[in-house]
Amino acid sequence: MAGGMSAECPEPGPGGPQGQSPGPGRQCPPPIPPAPWSLPRWRAYVAAAVLCYINLLNYMNWFIIAGVLLDVQEVFQISDSHAGLLQTVFIGCLLLSAPVFGYLGDRYSRKTTMSFGILLWSGAGLSSSFISPRYSWLFFLSRGVVGTGSASYATIAPTVLGDLFVRDERTRVLAVFYIFIPVGSGLGYVLGSAVTTLTGNWRWALRIMPCLEAMALILLILLVPDPPRGATETQGEGAAGGSRSSWCEDVRYLGKNWSFVWSTLGVTAMAFVTGALGFWAPKFLLEARVVHGLQPPCFQEPCSNPDSLIFGSLTIITGVIGVILGAEAARRYKKVIPRAEPLICASSLLATAPCLYLALFLAPTTLLASYVFLGLGELLLSCNWAVVADILLSVVVPRCRGTAEALQITVGHILGDAGSPYLTGLISSVLRARRPDSYLQRFLSLQQSFLCCAFVIALGGGCFLLTALYLERDEARAWQPGTGTPDSKDVDSNDPERQGLLSGAAASTEEP
Numbered sequence: 259m260a261g262g263m264s265a266e267c268p269e270p271g272p273g274g275p276q277g278q279s280p281g282p283g284r285q286c287p288p289p290i291p292p293a294p295w296s297l298p299r300w301r302a303y304v305a306a307a308v309l310c311y312i313n314l315l316n317y318m319n320w321f322i323i324a325g326v327l328l329d330v331q332e333v334f335q336i337s338d339s340h341a342g343l344l345q346t347v348f349i350g351c352l353l354l355s356a357p358v359f360g361y362l363g364d365r366y367s368r369k370t371t372m373s374f375g376i377l378l379w380s381g382a383g384l385s386s387s388f389i390s391p392r393y394s395w396l397f398f399l400s401r402g403v404v405g406t407g408s409a410s411y412a413t414i415a416p417t418v419l420g421d422l423f424v425r426d427e428r429t430r431v432l433a434v435f436y437i438f439i440p441v442g443s444g445l446g447y448v449l450g451s452a453v454t455t456l457t458g459n460w461r462w463a464l465r466i467m468p469c470l471e472a473m474a475l476i477l478l479i480l481l482v483p484d485p486p487r488g489a490t491e492t493q494g495e496g497a498a499g500g501s502r503s504s505w506c507e508d509v510r511y512l513g514k515n516w517s518f519v520w521s522t523l524g525v526t527a528m529a530f531v532t533g534a535l536g537f538w539a540p541k542f543l544l545e546a547r548v549v550h551g552l553q554p555p556c557f558q559e560p561c562s563n564p565d566s567l568i569f570g571s572l573t574i575i576t577g578v579i580g581v582i583l584g585a586e587a588a589r590r591y592k593k594v595i596p597r598a599e600p601l602i603c604a605s606s607l608l609a610t611a612p613c614l615y616l617a618l619f620l621a622p623t624t625l626l627a628s629y630v631f632l633g634l635g636e637l638l639l640s641c642n643w644a645v646v647a648d649i650l651l652s653v654v655v656p657r658c659r660g661t662a663e664a665l666q667i668t669v670g671h672i673l674g675d676a677g678s679p680y681l682t683g684l685i686s687s688v689l690r691a692r693r694p695d696s697y698l699q700r701f702l703s704l705q706q707s708f709l710c711c712a713f714v715i716a717l718g719g720g721c722f723l724l725t726a727l728y729l730e731r732d733e734a735r736a737w738q739p740g741t742g743t744p745d746s747k748d749v750d751s752n753d754p755e756r757q758g759l760l761s762g763a764a765a766s767t768e769e770p
Contacts, residue, residue: 297483302422305482306431309415310438312376312474316411317442318449319379319404319467320348324537325450325570326460328544333460334394342683345537347398349676352405353668356413360664361505363414364657369484373475375410378403380471387464412667417659420651421485426589429648433585436643440577440636443536447570487656508658512665517600517653517732520725522666524603525646526674527718528639531614531711533675534682538704539632540569545701546621546628572633580640588645599649600725603642607719610638615712618705639715649725653732682707 323330323344331341362371386400416432423431453463512518547553584602591598613635621628654662685707686700693699 297422297485301483305422306419306435308474308477308481309419310435312372312411312478313415313435314438314442314445315467315471315474316379316408317439318446319383319408321443321446321536322450322463322467323401324540325447326454326463327537327541329454329460330397333391334397335391336394337683337687340683342537342680344398344401345533345679346676348401348405349533349671350405351402352409352412353671353676355406355409356664356667356671357661358664359410359413360661360667363417363660363664364487364508367484368414368418368660369478369482372411372414373478375407376471376475376478377407378410379405379407380468380475382407383464383471384468387461409667413664414660416647416651416663417487418482418485420659421487421656422483428651429585429589429644432647432651433581433644436585436647437578437581439643440581440640441574444570444572444574444577447540447573448567451567451570487659505661508661509665511658512654512662515653515732515735516728517725518650518662518666520721520728521600521603521646521649522669524600524607524718524721524725525666526670527607527714527721528642528646529670529674530678530714531610531718532639534678534708534711535614535636536573536675537679538682538708542621542701542704542708543569543625543628545697545704546625548697549622549701550625552625568629572629573636576633576637577640580637581644583637584641585644585648587641588648597726597729599645600722600729603645603649604719604722604726606638606641607715607722610635611712611716611719613638614708614715618708618712621705622701649729653729653736655736678711681710685710 327341330336330344359371359375382400382403386397386404389397389400416435419431419435420428449466450460450463453466454460544553584606587602588599591602595601613631617628617631617635620631650662650666651659682704686703689703689706690700693703
């Protein structure tokens with residue numbers, strides 16, 4: 259025992275073994291430590307591959323409707339503002355359910371919660387493909403249920419990866435995981451457009467997805483473990499041995515974590531722009547082609563929109579390159595600049611704003627230049643996905659990372675892409691109502707409704723600059739006794755990286 263003092267076992271009561279007293283001075287046997295949790299490296303990478311595959315399907319569901327938007331509008335006879343409401347309903351249900359799944363993910367089986375989410379969104383997606391045009395409200399409702407199912411996975415999966423990997427290894431794995439945001443988004447456009455072209459019916463795009471999701475569910479059950487929270491950061495012992503804080507206590511802790519607060523507002527700006535662009539960009543580019551005389555207008559389904567394929571492919575390519583560049587830059591530069599991660603996010607967002615502005619205003623004159631600047635803007639935007647996830651995992655204690663992910667998703671979507679597609683469509687509809695009914699005026703109305711995106715993304719860059727001011731302090735506090743995990747004693751005192759954090763040192767450590 260510490261301080262050279264010896265502990266005596268308390269004498270058992272009358273119900274003790276054989277009613278005997280151990281006698282004074284009897285030494286307690288040493289406590290049996292919990293068996294450390296471990297997983298072979300190959301198993302961890304297999305689990306990561308399965309989670310990446312499901313993330314791909316998740317984001318394909320987010321944007322598959324955008325790839326067939328013109329057909330959906332023709333079938334259900336809905337305007338631009340109501341079409342934007344489709345994505346708003348999806349995101350609205352996602353953000354309302356994210357805190358619930360975050361709470362469950364911090365306290366109960368994460369694997370079970372993710373499995374339930376996959377069943378929910380795949381069932382709702384399949385059912386929506388059979389809805390009659392007379393029941394357009396039911397189609398909107400089904401998109402909301404898909405959003406609810408997606409929330410379970412988007413909230414919990416990054417925390418599982420955070421408990422399977424640590425430090426540079428975690429940065430690389432998160433980079434691969436977040437590559438599938440743009441890849442899945444782009445494949446959503448491509449699948450929707452390609453299936454419509456092949457079958458002549460956009461509904462088949464929604465019927466193919468459940469087959470892929472059934473395979474994902476089987477792989478999740480068989481191959482993905484549910485590691486103890488904080489397992490890799492507490493030498494395999496996890497963070498489950500201390501007292502369990504309440505949800506309100508977790509929220510209060512996160513509200514005082516300024517790195518988390520400002521990075522969440524930066525993510526909100528990213529979500530606002532990606533939501534508006536992801537939903538409306540294919541239609542914007544199609545109308546630009548009509549204005550240039552490259553394609554006739556569409557008045558009856560199926561509407562052939564090659565820009566869904568082009569924009570989807572552009573999203574995939576720029577997304578893969580951007581996520582890799584951002585993650586690798588963060589991994590290299592944070593060794594010499596402790597605040598490198600938020601600075602990378604800030605600089606990329608501030609550079610995205612003029613690219614979006616030029617892409618919008620060059621579209622009426624030269625479509626090629628518009629594509630170039632749009633692709634460059636998407637590339638810069640994609641640099642941040644893995645980096646912002648690593649920021650959250652580094653400044654938030656393991657015991658409430660699920661809640662942190664849920665709050666970031668909720669705030670990011672409620673102020674970001676929950677309203678941006680609807681707001682963009684609403685502005686476009688208001689501008690069109692005051693102008694002559696022509697394809698040129700439709701195009702100009704949609705073009706001008708996009709202007710808010712350039713402004714919002716610049717604000718997001720400012721939020722990440724503020725994140726950089728608090729990053730080192732919050733990383734150190736994440737491992738201080740009393741503010742870290744309930745098992746603060748589990749932090750390895752021989753770990754030079756954590757000793758550096760606790761002492762406020764800014765020097766980085768070598769890779770393990």
